[in-house]
Structure formats: structure tokens, C-alpha cells
Amino acid sequence: MVKKRLLLAEDDELLSSLLKFRLKKSGYDVDLVVNGKEVKEYLNANNLPDIIVSDIMMPYMSGIELIDYVRNQLNSKLPIIIISSAGNEENVLSAFEMGANDFLSKPVSPSELLIRVARELNKV
Amino acid sequence: MINTNNIYLNIAPNVGVDLLWWLTSLFAVIGIVYILTTFYTKSSLMLGIKRKKIKKRELGPIVSEFLFFDENTATLEDKNTYISLKIQIRQLLKNKRDRKVLAEVLVELSQDLSGETLRSLHSLYKNLGLEKDALIKLKSWKWYTISQGILELTQMKVTDSYNQITKFVNDRRGVIHKQSVIAIVSLKDEGINYFLDTTQHKISEWQQLKLLEILQNKKDFNPPRFKNWLFSKNTDTVLFALRLLKYYDQNDGNEAIIQLIRHKNSLIRLEAIQCVGEFFLVEARETLKNVFWVSNNDCKLLIIEVIETLGFKEDVAFLKLIEDSKQVFAVKNKAYAAINGLMPENHLKLDGLEEISSDYLDSLINTKELKEKEASFLEEKISEEKQNNNTIEEVENIKTVKEPEDKKEENINLEFTIEDIEEDTVKEIAPIDDEKHIEFIKFLDSKNEEFSSEIYDELYFKQDKDKKLELLEKIEDTGTSYEISLLENIIKKETNEQLKEKAEFILNRISKNQEDIIEEVDPKIIFLPEQTVFKNLYENCDTEAKLILLEEISMLGDRKELNFVIEELKSSEHIIRQKAAKVKLILEKRIENESIEEVEAIIENDTLVLPKLEDVEFNINMDLDSTTTDKAVEPVLECDENKLMPLEYCFLMEELEIKPQKPFSLFNIDFELSDEFYTDQYN
Structure with a gap:
């Protein structure tokens, strides 16, 4: 069975490594990037992943800018799940307006993330 | 000319050149040492951070492995990896610095994780024995180390550390006692009780909010009865208890709240008054009124608001007293608004309203009564008619009361009854639900004129001269044949000559108009x-x-x-x-x-x-x-040739130009010539 490719964009190394570990364990092929610049490079250099999980606050490029880039520059409808810290509702709304498919608020439950990822991939 | 150089040389102190060189060298060395030290410190700090970062990067996957290891689903390879990692981590734990980094990793992760993973993280922290380091930190004399220790123990939910932390609740160092309060409230449900019982420090607004947030996030939290702290020595505790009482809707401290309305602390007083409104403590009304006169403006405004909320009209007198007393505008205005809220009609001015004379009202009532009488009379009449099975001419009698007697007699021969009309014509042709209503309307049409004049008679003769004149003018403007009988009555009964003349003049005019109308109205005229x-x-x-x-x-x-x-x-x-x-x-x-x-x-x-x-067999089919x-509405009547058709249907057929089918017979030859015959003849 072909593994689904997942791009995880998270600047917190500890959290990202933990989430990567959990996602990998669940059968996803996870690529990790830590800032917006790396996200752009990754998307331009590689084929688009099946799903993107991105933190809303990242260096160089925010999660909202990432959605804008994917939707308008790459003209892709690939599912994007946003991770935002609690009390950041305005950014979440902006993310949805730009075309985010789902969102998770910090503190994150890895089990919940898995369910959301699976659900978004099943929709496609 | 004076040589200034010599003067300065004489005055200047005698400093040895060697000493100068020595001092220069010293400062240069100090500078170099300072630069080197700064550089070294910075480098070592950077190195430490870098090492920590590397260590964290190393520890991240190990921690993940421990967190998500499931013995039931793990493969043999996973189990081997797990065991080797366990050995590795034991080695790490021997090193104090690594232990510190590991604790930091776990604390950091605990901030970003939730759910089952967080619980696993807490277990791992305890299993690795890292809480011992945190507890040691509590014994430090440095405030920031203690604070770090408390924070770590709180974040990792080490409930065993509760007793050690409680010692810091009344610590003189602000950061520590605030940190400890948050810790004890977070760690155990009874932490809030201990805090409210023992705290001697001021509880800031921020701290109150933070504690409330912690309490809100507690699962299955059973709040204590906060009335127990309403008489605490610490005014902040009282204030916080009042707020918690309000938040958790605990209305068992009513007496204490009423007493607190008299508290010398204005904040407590305000909070207690708010509680009175919140818990609807009507028994506090008198206390509120008493306290009002010795309170500040904020309290006064709140008291008025609460009195309005309690909604007793008896309190309007008190509010009026405030309104009339020497108070600031805001207080007076609030009192005014409260009076309006309690008794809106109190401030309604009746000066500008139009006065209605009792005569007019009487006349209105009489009119209403007359109409009611009219309706009941008609209904009675209808029921009587039904009972007596009246013939149509009798019904006609009722309808046209003013018809001459001879006409009534002429109609006697018609033998079908009102029931026949109802059942066979009105019901079939116009299926109006309420039969009684149909009859009523029929009678109403005929009775309108009569009853109108009766009503006006009564109305007219009760008025004074001016009103009568006014009424006559109105009749002159808008009067119709309905008013003829009234005018005749006025001419007959009126004693005032002027009014009589006026009535005669109007009667002539209306009669003339009526004649004109009668002349104009030709039954054959087609109305558009x-x-x-x-x-x-x-x-x-x-x-x-x-x-x-x-x-x-x-x-x-x-x-x-x-x-x-x-x-x-x-x-x-x-x-x-x-x-x-x-x-x-x-x-x-x-x-x-x-x-x-x-x-x-x-x-x-x-x-x-x-x-x-009923004896006539017929069908009316209307498509x-x-x-x-x-013309499309053509009822097709199929009559029994041996029986005569009812008169009503003869009219109907005639109206609709329907000719009944004649049975073909040799003896019934129609000699009437067709139109075509005549046309041919003349041509």
C-alpha cells in the first residue's frame, strides 16, 4: 500500500519531532519543515504532498501565507490542517477564509490530529 | 611677555612616567580580560544552548518512543528498540545536566500536548524520578529556583508535592507566594480551601482571574461553600469569596451578604450589593436603603439599580426621596429611571389628553347596546320563523315591514317554505356554512333602515341644541334615504323651530335626491x-x-x-x-x-x-x-316530465336561457317558424 505523504510545518522542534513520530507510526510518510522558507522550497522542489499540517505562526511565512501560496500560486486544493495556539481565533478565521480545511488548537492531542488527517484524506 | 608654559609646569603635579605606563598597562589588561570574559561567557552560553538543543533533539525521539510505546501492538523490533532506549536513558539520568535537560524537554512538551499523550508524559516524568530534582529546588534559597521547582511540579501534576508547596502560600516573596497559590489550587481540589483559609496577602485581580480559570478547567470540581469565607480577616479573601459565591450561584450565604452591605470596604460593599441583585434578596431592601445615605456614588447607583431589579412598588417612595434630595445628577437620573421602571404610569402626564364628554360616551354605549339588541332580536325572530315553518310570504313580511298589506296577501298562495329555499336553492347554489347567518343577513338588509333610524332617534333627542344642529348638518352633508324617518321624527317631535326648519329642509333635499335616484335607476340599466x-x-x-x-x-x-x-x-x-x-x-x-x-x-x-x-329529481352539473x-356556467337540469318544476328553478332556467327537454310526441308539433324562414321570405 502506498503511504500517504504528509508535510508537517512546525517550528517547535520538540513538538514537531513528537508529532512526526506519531504520524509515522500510524503509517504516514512525514516530511518535516521548520519555517516558511523551507515550506516554499519543499513545495517547489518536490511533488505536492497529500496533505499539509502547518502551524499558524512560523518564521518567514505564516500558516495563512502558506495557504494563500498553495491555493493561489500552486492552484492546489490539497487539504491543509492548521495548528494554532488557543485564543488565536481571528487567525483561524482568516485561515478558513483563505481555504484551510481544518484546524487544531494547542495544546495538541496527537490522537486528535491523526483522526483529522485521516478524515481530510478520506474526503479527497 | 610671560611664559605660560613655565607657570603650568610649576603648578602641575609631579607624576612619574613609569606610573603612567603601569596604569595604562593595567587598564589595557582589564579591557582585554573583560572582552575575553564576555566572549567566553557568550560562547559558553551559546555552547550550552547548542548542547541543550542537540540534547533535546536527541531526547525528543526517545521521549516520543516512550510516550507512544504500546506493549500490545509493538513488534519485536520495537520492543528491542524500547529496551535499548531505556538503557540509554538510564545512563543519561546519571548525569545531572542531562537530567535537567530531560526535565526541561518534558515540561516544554507538557505545554503543547493534551489528552492521553499528556497523561503519559506525566507518568513518564514520575517514572524517571525527575520530580526529586524539582523538590530539591524548593529547598533552594534562590527565589527563581524555588519558583522553577514549583512551576515544574505544577505542570507535571506532581500531587505529592502539594504539602511542600503549601509552605510557600504566605511567603514574603511575591513571585513565590503567587506561584504557590496557583500550584496548590491546580494540584488538589481542596487547594482553594487551604488558600482561602490561610492567605494573608493581597489577592490581585489578575490572580483572582487566574484562579477562577483553574477552577473552571477542573473536571468534576465540587466547589466548597464559599460563604464560609465571607467573614475572613483578609478583605481580599472576602471579596474573592463573594465573587466565587456569585459565579457558582451559591445562595446559601444570604444573611452574610446582607451584613456585608454594611462593610466599611467599598469594594466588598459593592460586591455584596451585586450579590443582593443576583440572588434577589428582597429582605435586603431596608438595609440597602439605610446604607444608601452613607455610601459613595458608585454604591448609590448600584443600590438604585438593585432596588429597581427587586421591583417593589413600595420602594418608589424611597426613590422619590432620592430624586428630591441633594444628589449628583447621575444618582438622581438613575432614581428617576428606576421609578419609571417600577411604575411607568407614575410619570405619565395626563394634561395633553383630549377630554371626552360623558354624554358622548353614553351615546356610544347606547349605540352598542342597541346593536346588541338588534342582533339578538333578529336571531330570536329567525328561530321563531324556523319553529313555525313560515311560508315565504311571511318571511317577506319580516323583510319588508313597510310593504302594504295587500301585497302580503297576494303572496299567500306560494306554498314552498323557507326550508325549501334554504335546502334547495341557497344551499345548492351558495353553500355558505352557517345557515343562520344567511337568514340573519337577509333580515339585516331589510332591517337596517328601521334600526338605524331608531338608533339615531335615541342619539339625537339626547343631545343639546348645538349638538343637534351639528348632527343635522352632518345629515345634510352625508345623509341618505336611511335618515328620512329620523328627519320625519325630528319634524314631528322637535320643539325648537330652527331645528325643525332645518330638518324639513334636509328632508326635502334628501327626498328630492331620492326621487332623482329612483328616476335614474332603471332596472334594465347595465351597471359597469x-x-x-x-x-x-x-x-x-x-x-x-x-x-x-x-x-x-x-x-x-x-x-x-x-x-x-x-x-x-x-x-x-x-x-x-x-x-x-x-x-x-x-x-x-x-x-x-x-x-x-x-x-x-x-x-x-x-x-x-x-x-x-325534494320530490323533484334534478342534477346541477357545473363545469x-x-x-x-x-355562459359557460350552464346548469343542466334533468326534470321528471311527470312532475312540475319548482318555481325557483323555472326562474333559474329562464335566466340562463335553458329550455327544458320536451318529450317527443306527434301531437306536440311545434309550428313556430324559424328565423331563417323569415329571412328568406323577405329577401
């Missing part, structure tokens, strides 16, 4: 649809209203409305067409009955005794769906 009063109303109606209007036309309409109704047979709406067809037949029937000549002709020609309608013109 526009001539009916219903036309304008009808055009602006929806379907439902149109149906109601058509119903009204069926009750009140005459020949003026007939063409209008016929016009409606072309309506695009089926239901309207259907209704219009029914109304048309009713109107035609009414017009027919009104024609005295026709009635006379009927009487003259019809000497036969008509059978009851209304296909109706586009009035």
Missing part, C-alpha cells in the same frame, strides 16, 4: 363593473381577501355588483371563478326577488300548487374548471 364600491377594494386584494369580498357581495350586493361578478368569472384563478359563479347565482336570485313585477307575474301565471323540492364566460 367599475360602478360597484367593491371594485377598488377588490383590485388591491389577495386571493383570500377577494373571496371574502365576493362573500360580502353575495350577502349585500345587488344589480350594481352583478356585472362585476360576471367579469370575475373570467378570473385566472379557479377558486375565484368558482366563487364568482356562486355569487352570481345568488345575486341573480336576489334581483329576481326584488322585482315586484316579476313576482306579480309569477303569482298571476302560477296558480298551480308546486310540489316540494367550473372550463368556465371562461358566464
